[in-house]
Amino acid sequence: MSSSLSDPALANCRRLFLRNYEVFINIGVHDFEKKAEQRVLINVDLFVPLELSTPTEDLLDEVVDYDFMRSTILRRTAAGHIHLQETLCDDVVAAMLAHPKVRAVRVSTEKPDVYPDCESVGVEVFRIKDLA
Template sequence: MNEPAPRPEPSMTLLALPVLAGCRRLFLRDHAVDVRIGVHDFEKTAAQRVLFNVDLYVPLALSTPTADRLDEVVDYDFIRREIQAHVARGHVELQETLCDALLQRMLAHPRVKAARVSTEKPDVYPDCAGVGCEVFGLKDLP
C-alpha cells in the first residue's frame, strides 16, 4: 500500500512567486495561546488553545542587516505582540475573523510586503488533529 507523499508547506512555495522574489520569509510556528473564541455556548465559558502560524515576507532591501542590529530587521516579537494585543481585546466568534484581523496587523508593518496567517484549534474534535483557517495577503511597497 502506497503512503501519500508529504504535503509541501504552502508558504515554502510562495517564495517562488515572482512578486515575492527578493524577500526573506520570517515565521512563527505553533505559537500556543489560550483564546476566548467560538460560537457555541460551551466555547463562550472558557478560553481554548489556539495555535498560530505566521509567515512574513520582507524585501531583502528592507531586512538585510549591515551592522548585525535588531532594528535593521523585523523583530519576531512584533508577531507575538500583535497576536497578544488582538486576543486581549476579548471574545472572537470565528477563526476567520481572527485570521483576517491578524493579517491586517501584520501587513500594517511598514517593512512587510506579504503575510500568511493561520489559526488552528487542536482540541475541538477527538478524531482529528485540529480545525483551522488560513489567509494570505500582499501589499504594494514603494
C-alpha cells in the same frame, strides 16, 4: 496556497516565521465555547524584501523583530471574545501588513481540541500588500 508563494513579488524576500504559537483565548460561536478559553495554535510567515531586512551592522532595528509577531497576536487576542477563526486570521494579517517593511503575510490558526477524531481544525489566509 503554495502557488501564492511563487508570486514574483516575493522573489527577493526573506521569510520570517513564528510556529505553533500557543495561546488560550475566548473564541467560538457555540455557547459552550463562550464559557471557557480554548487552546489555539497560530502560525505566521512574514515576507520582507531583502533590501529592507539585510543587516549591515548586525543591529535589531535593521530587521523585523520577532517580538512584533507575538505582541501583535497578544494585543488582538486580549481585545475580547472572537467568534470565528477567520476573523482572528484576518485581523492578524491586517496588523502584520501594516508594518512598513512587510510585503506579504500568511497566518493560520488551529483549534486542536475541537474534535477527538482529528488533529485540528483551522483556517489560513495569505495576502500580499498592494504596492500601487
